[in-house]
Amino acid sequence: MARARSRRYSSRRSLRSWQLAALLGAVGALAAAGCSSSSSSTSTSTSTSSSAPAVSSSVSAAPGNATSGTINWWASPINTSGKDVRQVLIQAFEKQYPNIHVSLTSAPTNTDTNRATIATDISGGSSTPDVFMGDVIWPAQFGEHGFAVPLSNYLPASYWAQFAPGLVQGATYDGKVYGSPMFEDQGFLYYRKDLLAKEHLPVPKTWEQLVSDSETLQKAGLVKYGFVWEGDSYEGLTCDFMEYLTDAGGTVTNSSYTTASLDTPAAIKAVTFMRSLITSGVSPAAVTTFQEPQAMSTFASGQAAFLRNWDYAYADSQVPGTPTVGKVGVAPLPTFQGESYPGYSNIGGWNLYINPHSKNIAADLTFVKWMASTTAQDILSVQYSEIPTVESVRTSPQVLKLNPVLAIVPSTRLVPRPAGTPNYPALSTAIYTNVNAALSGSTSPSSAMSAAQSQATTALTSAAGGL
Amino acid sequence: MTTISGTADKVQATAPLVGRPDVNRKRMARLGWAFSTPALIIVAAVTIFPIVYSVIMSLSNVSVTGSGINLNGFTWSNYSIVLKNSTWHYALGFTIVYTVITVLVELVIGTLIALVLQRLTSGRGWMMALLLLPWSMITVINAELWLYIYNGVYGVADAILNAVGLGHPNILGTNTPAIIALMIADIWKTTPFVAIIVLAGLVMLPGDIYEAAEVDGSSGWSTFWRITVPLLRPTFALAVIFRVLQAFGLFDLPFVMTGGGPGTATTSLAILGYKAMFQNLDFGTGAAVATTTALLVLLGCLASLRFFKVQVGKEGT
Numbered sequence A: 001m002a003r004a005r006s007r008r009y010s011s012r013r014s015l016r017s018w019q020l021a022a023l024l025g026a027v028g029a030l031a032a033a034g035c036s037s038s039s040s041s042t043s044t045s046t047s048t049s050s051s052a053p054a055v056s057s058s059v060s061a062a063p064g065n066a067t068s069g070t071i072n073w074w075a076s077p078i079n080t081s082g083k084d085v086r087q088v089l090i091q092a093f094e095k096q097y098p099n100i101h102v103s104l105t106s107a108p109t110n111t112d113t114n115r116a117t118i119a120t121d122i123s124g125g126s127s128t129p130d131v132f133m134g135d136v137i138w139p140a141q142f143g144e145h146g147f148a149v150p151l152s153n154y155l156p157a158s159y160w161a162q163f164a165p166g167l168v169q170g171a172t173y174d175g176k177v178y179g180s181p182m183f184e185d186q187g188f189l190y191y192r193k194d195l196l197a198k199e200h201l202p203v204p205k206t207w208e209q210l211v212s213d214s215e216t217l218q219k220a221g222l223v224k225y226g227f228v229w230e231g232d233s234y235e236g237l238t239c240d241f242m243e244y245l246t247d248a249g250g251t252v253t254n255s256s257y258t259t260a261s262l263d264t265p266a267a268i269k270a271v272t273f274m275r276s277l278i279t280s281g282v283s284p285a286a287v288t289t290f291q292e293p294q295a296m297s298t299f300a301s302g303q304a305a306f307l308r309n310w311d312y313a314y315a316d317s318q319v320p321g322t323p324t325v326g327k328v329g330v331a332p333l334p335t336f337q338g339e340s341y342p343g344y345s346n347i348g349g350w351n352l353y354i355n356p357h358s359k360n361i362a363a364d365l366t367f368v369k370w371m372a373s374t375t376a377q378d379i380l381s382v383q384y385s386e387i388p389t390v391e392s393v394r395t396s397p398q399v400l401k402l403n404p405v406l407a408i409v410p411s412t413r414l415v416p417r418p419a420g421t422p423n424y425p426a427l428s429t430a431i432y433t434n435v436n437a438a439l440s441g442s443t444s445p446s447s448a449m450s451a452a453q454s455q456a457t458t459a460l461t462s463a464a465g466g467l
Numbered sequence B: 001m002t003t004i005s006g007t008a009d010k011v012q013a014t015a016p017l018v019g020r021p022d023v024n025r026k027r028m029a030r031l032g033w034a035f036s037t038p039a040l041i042i043v044a045a046v047t048i049f050p051i052v053y054s055v056i057m058s059l060s061n062v063s064v065t066g067s068g069i070n071l072n073g074f075t076w077s078n079y080s081i082v083l084k085n086s087t088w089h090y091a092l093g094f095t096i097v098y099t100v101i102t103v104l105v106e107l108v109i110g111t112l113i114a115l116v117l118q119r120l121t122s123g124r125g126w127m128m129a130l131l132l133l134p135w136s137m138i139t140v141i142n143a144e145l146w147l148y149i150y151n152g153v154y155g156v157a158d159a160i161l162n163a164v165g166l167g168h169p170n171i172l173g174t175n176t177p178a179i180i181a182l183m184i185a186d187i188w189k190t191t192p193f194v195a196i197i198v199l200a201g202l203v204m205l206p207g208d209i210y211e212a213a214e215v216d217g218s219s220g221w222s223t224f225w226r227i228t229v230p231l232l233r234p235t236f237a238l239a240v241i242f243r244v245l246q247a248f249g250l251f252d253l254p255f256v257m258t259g260g261g262p263g264t265a266t267t268s269l270a271i272l273g274y275k276a277m278f279q280n281l282d283f284g285t286g287a288a289v290a291t292t293t294a295l296l297v298l299l300g301c302l303a304s305l306r307f308f309k310v311q312v313g314k315e316g317t
Helices: A002-032 A046-059 A085-096 A111-123 A139-145 A193-198 A207-219 A235-247 A265-279 A285-289 A292-300 A312-317 A361-371 A374-383 A404-411 A424-439 A445-461 B002-018 B021-058 B077-084 B086-119 B124-136 B139-150 B156-163 B175-204 B207-215 B220-231 B233-248 B252-257 B269-279 B283-316
Strands: A069-075 A100-106 A131-135 A180-186 A188-192 A225-228 A304-309 A328-331 A344-354 A413-415 B060-065 B068-074
Touching (some): A085 A100, A085 A374, A100 A361, A111 A131, A111 A139, A131 A361, A139 A424, A188 A193, A193 A207, A207 A225, A207 A304, A235 A265, A235 A344, A235 A413, A285 A292, A292 A304, A292 A312, A304 A312, A312 A328, A328 A404, A361 A374, A424 B269, B021 B060, B021 B283, B060 B283, B086 B175, B086 B233, B139 B156, B139 B175, B139 B252, B175 B233, B220 B233, B233 B283, B269 B283
Parallel strands (some): A225 A304
Antiparallel strands (some): A131 A344, A180 A344, A188 A304, A188 A328, B060 B068
C-alpha cells in the first residue's frame, strides 16, 4: 500500500514538473512580447549624440544634394489597383539620380502595426530602413523617443514654406520638423447625386440637414441606410470624432497639451449627435464596428446615401461594375446648424521620416527633397489622385480639373488630431474607446466623456505612454 | 539513437579502469551535462533570458529611445500604475471570466464528442480529420471568417437572427453579444483539441473495469460518473491546464475581430499589454502587465492542479 502510494506520489511529481515546463513556456511567450527589441538594451543615448555631429558635418554644406548611395525605403502600399505608385516614384527618382539606388520594403497597411514594427526596428538599432513613410500623427512620439532625424536641422525654412498651410506645423514637435509631407488626406462627404436629385434635395450643409435628407430617402425606399462612417473602436473613430467636436466648437486639449477638455458641452454635443445617427436609424447599428472598408463597401454597394471617407473613396466608388458608378458626388463635410460652412475635415496622410541610424543621411535627404518636387507630386496627384502637399501643385489647374475630390480640396477646412504630445496614442485610445462605448449605447455620452476626460488627463500627465 | 547507445557502451567499457563507482557516476553526470548543455543554453536564451529581462524591465524606469531601451533605476511605479488602472481591472475580470467559461464549455462539449468518437466503429478517422479542421486553422484566419459571419450588414449570423425575429442585434458592436461572439469562435476552434485529448484518455482506460461494472449491473449513467469521470481526471487536468494557459493569453481573436471594443469590452490582458508596449511605447508598464499576467496564469494553473490533486487524494483514502 505504501509502495503504491509513493508511486502515485512520484507520478504526481512528474506531472508537476511537466506542468512547470509548460508554464515556463507560457510565461516565456507572454514575456517575449516585452523583449522583442531588447537586443541593444545596453547601448545608451551617447551613441546617437556621438554619431549626430558626424552626420551633420557631412551634409550641412549641401543638404539633400548628394548624388550617390543606396537607400532602403519603408512604405505601406499607397494604391490597390494599377501599377504600384511606390515603384513608379522610385523609377522616376532613379532616372534623375542614376547613382542613388532605392530598394523598397513594403510596410504593414495597418498604421498601428506599421508603427509598432518600425519603432521596434529603430529602437533596436537597425540601420534600415533609411527613409520611412509614416503617418502624420507620429512626429511627437517619434521626436520624443528619437526615432526620427529632425529634418529642420538640415533643410532650410524655404524648403518648408512650399507646403500647404498646417502640414509642416503638424510635422513639428518641440520646435523641430521631423516629417516631410509626402501626400495628404482628409475627410470628405460623399453623396448619391441620383438619389438627391430624385427627391429634389440639396447637398446637405449641416449635420441636421444630412439627417433629414437621409430620413426622406430612407422613407421613400430609395436606400437602406442614410449615412455610413467609421465608428469602430480604433484610430479612425478619433478622426471622425475630431470633425464633430471641432464643428461643435470644442477641442481635445489646451494648446500646450497640459489639460484635456473632453467633458465639455461641445464634446458631449458631438457624441450625442453621433449616437443619435444610430438611434434614429440613419446609420446602421453596425456602424460601431465599421472601419473604412466596411463603410466603403456599404456605400459602394448602393446601401447608403451618404459616406464620410478619405479621398480614395471617390475612385473606389467609380470602379467599373460598382453600382455607384457615375452617381457619386463629393462635398466638404457639413457642420452643425448655426456654424459657418463648411465643417471641419480631419487631416490624415503620410510624411517621410529618416532613421537616425541610417548610414547615408545625405542621400536620404536627396530622396526626401525629391518627393516634394513637382515631378513626384505630379505623379502622386495627376496619376494617382492623391492630394499633393506642395501648395503650387495642389492649386494648379491641371490637378484641380482631374477629379471632383481634388477640385474641392482648396475649399475644405482642416483640423489636425491632437498629436502634438508624445503620448498621443494613449490620448487617442482614451477618445476612441469611450466614444465607441457611447455609440454602442453601453454608456451615456456624458459619462463616456467624463471617462475619456480622466483617461486623457492620465495620458497627458504620465511620463511614459501609460496604459 | 545508435550514437547514444554507442557512447554509453564506450563509457561502460572504460569504467572498470577507473574503479570507484562514485567517480564513475560523476563522470556519467558530467557527460550528461555536456550532452545537454547546448539544449540548455538554447532554452536559457529563448526562455529564461526573456522572462528575467521582462521582469527586470517591469521593475525599472524604462525609456525607449532611438538607440535602444534604457533601464534607469528601480521603481515600483509600473506596478502601481497597472494595479490602479481601471482598464486593467476590467481586462483582468474579462480575461478570467472568458477563460473559465470557454474552458468549461470546451471540456463538456469536448468530452461528449470524445465519447461519441470512441463508440464510432466505422469512419472514426474521417470524423477526427473533419473535427480537427477548426483546430488546425490559423487563429487569425479563423477570426477573419467569424468576422464575416458576424458582420452587421451582410453577415450570416445577422441574417439568421433577423430571420428568427431578433432584428439586427449589432453582434460585435454591443458589449455582451461581442463577448459571447468571441467565446463561440474560441469554443468552435479549440473544442476539437479537448476532444482529442479526452479521446486519448478514454482509449487508455482498462476494459476489465467496465466488464466488472457491467457484471455488477451498473447503469450507463453511473458507470460514466463513477468510473469514466474519475479515471479521466488526469486527462481532464491535462486538457484544462493546456486550455487555461492558452485562453488566458487571449489575443488574436479580439485583435482581429473587435480591436478590444466596443469601448473596452473585449480588451484582454494581452491586448492591454500590447497596446501599452507597441502603441504607447511604454515598455515598463507593458512589461508589468505581462509579468502580472504570467503570475496569474501560474497561480491559476497551480490552483487547478491542486483541485485535481485533492480529488485524487480523496479517492485514495
